[in-house]
Structures are given as C-alpha cells and as structure tokens.
Amino acid sequence: MAGRGFELPGISRDCQVLQKIKDIGLSQSCRVPALEGLLSLREGSGVIGFLTNYIETSDDLGDLISLFNKVVTIPISRREKWGGQIKYIVEQLHGQGVIWGDASPRNVLIDIDDNAWLVDFGGGYNIDPKLMDTMEGDMEGLRAVYEFLKV
Secondary structure (H helix, E strand, O other): OOOOOOOOHHHHHHHHHHHHHHHOOHHHHOOOOOEEEEEEOOOOOOEEEEEEOOOOEOOOOOEHHHHOOOHHHOOHHHHHHHHHHHHHHHHHHHHOOOOOOOOOHHHEEEEOOOOEEEOOOOOOOOOOHHHOOOHHHHHHHHHHHHHHHOO
16 A cells, blocks of 8 residues: 555555554454545545544543543543553554554544544654654553553
C-alpha cells in the first residue's frame, strides 16, 4: 500500500498496520478496528484515507481521555477491566510482531458494552522519542495508560 499515493506517514502507517492485523486475523479476535476499504478522490488518484468498521461508544464515555480529571469517579473494577483488556490486546499484537505505535488514553475507545478498543496505529511516541514505533514504546505507553487509569 505504501506506493499507492499516501503522502502522510501516519495515515500510511495506520493503513499498513491495519492491513497486517487483518491479514493475520487479529481484527477477528482482538478489539482493534478492521480495515474495510481505502478512499480516493477518483480512480487512480491515490489514497487519501481509509475506512474501518464502526465502533459504537456510549454517549457519556467515548474514549479514555474524556475521563481527564475525573477518572477516579469510575469504579476501580471497571478501570482494572479496561487495563487488563488493553494489556491483552497489546500482548496479542506484539505476539504477531505488530506495534501499536501510539499507546495513549486518547487512543483507547470504550464501546457500548464497556470494552476497551485500541485505535490509531499511525505511530507516535509518549515519553521517549527514541522508543517511537517499538514494542518498548508500546510498553511505555501502556504504563502511561495504567497511570492515567490509576490501576
């Protein structure tokens, strides 16, 4: 896909990672978006975006970052559940050689069934830019998510 007109590295990386996740079947077994298609302005004009399946979130809580300054109002059992789900998904990804690349509370959605989903595979870093797009960077980000959740 890299040669299909992607100009923004984040979008290109996001699509490549989502394609890999789809190819190895993780989008069937983990709560990560499933790549559904690519968008272009017209045939042969290059890719400008992508489509994934819709993750329906609750009205009061869409992503973890929406809990900023009020995370302690959520029962610890829910926060521990989400933390465990996030860790499990990261472990499944790493087991297949896939890097999340932007582990952050803003990239964790909570669906209407109160389950955590990992989104945004476009790359980035949390604390140490030398760890960008590495498993170590994901683990650093996971620690930051745990600190955010206070678990």
